[in-house]
Amino acid sequence: MGQTDMEAVVAIEALNSKSPWSENQFHQCIQWTQVMVLKNTVVGFAVVVEVVDQTELQNISLHPDHVGVGLGSEFLDTVIERLPAQINQIYLEVRVSNFSAIRLYSKAGFAEIGQRRGYYATEYGREDALLMSRSLC
Numbered sequence: 068m069g070q071t072d073m074e075a076v077v078a079i080e081a082l083n084s085k086s087p088w089s090e091n092q093f094h095q096c097i098q099w100t101q102v103m104v105l106k107n108t109v110v111g112f113a114v115v116v117e118v119v120d121q122t123e124l125q126n127i128s129l130h131p132d133h134v135g136v137g138l139g140s141e142f143l144d145t146v147i148e149r150l151p152a153q154i155n156q157i158y159l160e161v162r163v164s165n166f167s168a169i170r171l172y173s174k175a176g177f178a179e180i181g182q183r184r185g186y187y188a189t190e191y192g193r194e195d196a197l198l199m200s201r202s203l204c
């Protein structure tokens with residue numbers, strides 16, 4: 068991701084997230100953010116933060132015009148393929164109600180390793196997070 072991608076990334080985040088990241092948050096993560104580009108247009112992004120030999124997928128999001136046709140799976144596979152060789156485990160958190168994301172991650176080989184009770188805010192109270200992980204060894 069470069070600075071020129073910022074506007075598109077912030078717009079996709081605003082369309083998709085119930086508590087969207089600010090532009091400043093993306094600035095702080097710019098080195099960890101990859102974009103998916105189709106016909107010169109940014110259609111998605113993923114934020115993957117590396118710490119020594121582990122990594123956390125903090126966010127992955129596609130423009131609503133491009134969901135449900137396999138691009139999420141393709142993008143996630145590419146992001147994982149590009150991780151440095153020393154990374155041996157990848158973690159993420161996802162809302163228990165986010166069925167498309169849970170399906171995406173399960174298909175990509177992630178398994179549930181725990182839950183965080185009331186981790187996310189919703190309009191109706193709090194919502195649990197699933198913790199998922201995949202070994203890359």
Ligand SMILES: CC(C)(COP(=O)(O)OP(=O)(O)OC[C@H]1O[C@@H](n2cnc3c(N)ncnc32)[C@H](O)[C@@H]1OP(=O)(O)O)[C@@H](O)C(=O)NCCC(=O)NCCS
Pocket residue numbers: 083126127128129130133134135136137138139140141160161162165166167168170171174
């Ligand atoms: C999550 C997201 C990236 C998935 O991308 P996508 O391109 O729609 O995913 P794919 O088309 O590759 O589909 C992956 C799997 O999820 C399934 N899926 C897609 N949308 C679904 C839905 N609404 N409900 C249930 N399953 C769904 C697909 O059928 C596919 O499984 P299958 O191959 O067994 O049929 C995309 O929906 C998105 O950007 N969502 C909003 C942001 C978000 O929630 N990000 C995750 C934060 S943790």
